[in-house]
Amino acid sequence: MSVQLGREPVLSVEHLRTTFFTDKETIRAVDDISFDIRTGETVGIVGESGSGKSVTARSIMGLVDSPGRIMGGSIRFSDEATVDRLANRFPERTVDVDRLREDHDVVELIERLFDRGVTPERLTDGEYDTRDATLLVREGAVDMRDLVERGYAARLGVVDADAFVVRDGPGGYVEITNASKEALRALRGRGIAMIFQDPLTSLNPVYTVGNQIKEAIRLHQGKTGKAATEEAVRLLEAVSIPDARRRIGEYPHQFSGGMRQRAVIAMALACKPQLLICDEPTTALDVTIQAQILELLQALQEERDLSIMFITHDMGVIAEIANRVNVMYAGELVESAPVEELFSRPKHPYTQGLLESIPGRNVGNDRLRTIEGDVPTPNEVPTYCRFAPRCPEAFDACDVVHPVNVDVSDSEAPHTAACLLYPDDRSREEAVAYHRERDDRATEVTDDE
Ligand SMILES: Nc1ncnc2c1ncn2[C@@H]1O[C@H](COP(=O)(O)OP(=O)(O)OP(=O)(O)O)[C@@H](O)[C@H]1O
Numbered sequence: 001m002s003v004q005l006g007r008e009p010v011l012s013v014e015h016l017r018t019t020f021f022t023d024k025e026t027i028r029a030v031d032d033i034s035f036d037i038r039t040g041e042t043v044g045i046v047g048e049s050g051s052g053k054s055v056t057a058r059s060i061m062g063l064v065d066s067p068g069r070i071m072g073g074s075i076r077f078s079d080e081a082t083v084d085r086l087a088n089r090f091p092e093r094t095v096d097v098d099r100l101r102e103d104h105d106v107v108e109l110i111e112r113l114f115d116r117g118v119t120p121e122r123l124t125d126g127e128y129d130t131r132d133a134t135l136l137v138r139e140g141a142v143d144m145r146d147l148v149e150r151g152y153a154a155r156l157g158v159v160d161a162d163a164f165v166v167r168d169g170p171g172g173y174v175e176i177t178n179a180s181k182e183a184l185r186a187l188r189g190r191g192i193a194m195i196f197q198d199p200l201t202s203l204n205p206v207y208t209v210g211n212q213i214k215e216a217i218r219l220h221q222g223k224t225g226k227a228a229t230e231e232a233v234r235l236l237e238a239v240s241i242p243d244a245r246r247r248i249g250e251y252p253h254q255f256s257g258g259m260r261q262r263a264v265i266a267m268a269l270a271c272k273p274q275l276l277i278c279d280e281p282t283t284a285l286d287v288t289i290q291a292q293i294l295e296l297l298q299a300l301q302e303e304r305d306l307s308i309m310f311i312t313h314d315m316g317v318i319a320e321i322a323n324r325v326n327v328m329y330a331g332e333l334v335e336s337a338p339v340e341e342l343f344s345r346p347k348h349p350y351t352q353g354l355l356e357s358i359p360g361r362n363v364g365n366d367r368l369r370t371i372e373g374d375v376p377t378p379n380e381v382p383t384y385c386r387f388a389p390r391c392p393e394a395f396d397a398c399d400v401v402h403p404v405n406v407d408v409s410d411s412e413a414p415h416t417a418a419c420l421l422y423p424d425d426r427s428r429e430e431a432v433a434y435h436r437e438r439d440d441r442a443t444e445v446t447d448d449e
């Protein structure tokens with residue numbers, strides 16, 4: 001499948017940090033990751049067990065439970081229908097940027113921020129150091145929307161700090177990390193639906209499969225009675241469950257593993273989501289059924305312009321379904337590339353190891369475990385490369401410098417890798433210095449603005 005360049009992201013994750021505070025240790029399960037998912041695109045997330053894939057998914061769903069907490073970053077969902085729906089339902093938690101522009105002078109707000117000690121560098125990511133607010137606005141360096149997105153508008157008291165819907169003209173987004181429990185419930189299903197790692201946990205054994213799907217239809221499409229039954233039958237047929245009209249009256253235990261997984265997919269689709277998150281939906285299934293389910297997801301995606309985030313251990317599955325691939329290791333995103341490029345020109349030694357561990361390269365259903373050793377628990381701030389102990393290419397600096405994501409693309413599609421070997425058009429010393437200068441981990445942790 002080709003890369004969906006040029007389309008807007010429907011989901012934008014930036015500097016996300018999700019941490020578990022256990023009695024024993026602090027686990028940085030998701031440790032400063034950023035990526036986008038565009039409309040109609042399938043983004044694959046790969047990595048060995050414990051790399052933070054499921055925690056990423058649960059963070060996006062607003063389903064991180066104690067002792068876990070989202071500690072930083074943002075998750076923005078820009079589906080227009082969802083933004084409208086939540087803005088109408090939670091007007092008191094909605095910021096209208098156009099209205100702010102009418103009510104306030106952005107130059108004056110920036111000057112007030114300067115008076116409060118905010119530096120121009122902070123406002124502009126270090127691109128400008130002038131205190132001339134008029135100039136900054138004229139140059140397009142700072143806009144009202146920036147003040148909202150960076151939390152400065154809330155700090156000045158011109159918007160509510162609890163707001164989680166931002167509207168700007170026809171666009172806007174829901175800030176999931178700030179959303180209330182009620183808003184998250186309204187978002188799940190119709191906005192973002194998830195198929196969990198274990199399909200059994202998603203089906204209730206005491207209700208028929210049909211009743212569970214009809215309930216989802218009632219909640220998210222507003223149909224009841226015969227209309228809901230017809231829609232449920234249609235969905236079960238869409239996921240290739242034979243004899244759907246009869247099977248709709250059966251209980252989950254009467255379904256085989258593959259059929260149950262299809263029923264779970266039907267249930268997720270009953271919500272008419274814009275983004276579907278699949279957490280290893282095919283690992284428990286045999287290869288033929290797995291292939292059928294992947295085909296089914298692709299067909300549904302084309303029909304509905306669905307965006308998909310697909311989590312798996314299986315590079316064969318990734319090759320089959322993804323447009324773009326994000327590789328995770330110990331809570332971090334270590335490589336991101338269009339799928340063909342990841343397979344033909346993997347840059348990170350970890351990705352190279354993952355690919356080498358595929359027997360005959362495209363054979364599916366094989367858990368990745370041929371790289372010696374295990375993923376470490378990310379229980380401290382990394383001042384080094386977390387993969388170094390297992391890395392065949394590691395050198396001295398890898399133990400003392402934390403790699404940042406570097407542009408390693410050969411084409412116009414973005415390709416990044418977090419490894420001290422890059423940028424590889426410089427000497428090793430210069431490359432290491434590049435990372436050392438850009439890594440702001442140590443400061444970021446204490447800086448909570
Ligand atoms: N409820 C929890 N309490 C404490 N730690 C947790 C909890 N849930 C996840 N973690 C930790 O977060 C890290 C990432 O876990 P996650 O489930 O996201 O991994 P994964 O990549 O999905 O692995 P798998 O492929 O096995 O599903 C692990 O170190 C795990 O121990």
Ligand code: NI
Pocket residue numbers: 053054055197279
């Ligand atoms: Ni998982």
